[in-house]
Amino acid sequence: MADNSSVLTVSIVTPDGKVYERESADLVVVKTKSGQLGIMPNHVPVIASLEVDIAKVEYGENTDEIAVNGGFIEFSNNNVSIIADSAEKQEDIDVERANKARERAQRRIEEARQKHDDATLRRSQIALQRAINRINISKH
Structure with a gap:
């Protein structure tokens, strides 16, 4: 021990x-x-x-x-x-769900940029960062 x-x-x-x-x-x-x-x-x-x-x-x-x-x-x-x-x-990461979250965040980032919506842009960038983090860890 x-x-x-x-x-x-x-x-x-x-x-x-x-x-x-x-x-x-x-x-x-x-x-x-x-x-x-x-x-x-x-x-x-x-x-x-x-x-x-x-x-x-x-x-x-x-x-x-x-x-x-x-x-x-x-x-x-x-x-x-x-x-x-x-x-x-x-081992608990649902890769398919993380990929969908990444795609959703990428869409929202583009929409926020077109509308010049800084608050939505920042939230979407954080959501994208979280999804990518989960995807990367699932691959190790």
Whole structure:
């Protein structure tokens, strides 16, 4: 059994509930608003806003990849908590649904550009980013 001071406990939750949990991780890598952040056991405490991107959880020779769509990460006492707007484990991603979401977002972006609707354009760009993130993670 691993020494508690040399492993991470990782939890990813959304408003809909817990999406992921691992009690013995070696490394967590996420993309924050300031850039990429890697957390290993005994890292200094941190709180950071997350970008729409992949969260990687490494343990032994394995890596779990989770599509994280915004939110924030908090780390202290070897506990990593990711509170995300939404998140999906790689094996739970419905690729067909993600492709449809990508196509829908691309259509809405074009419509918003033609109408000079900045609010709809920004929302559609975020939707496109989320769909592409999910598609990319499903291919790993």
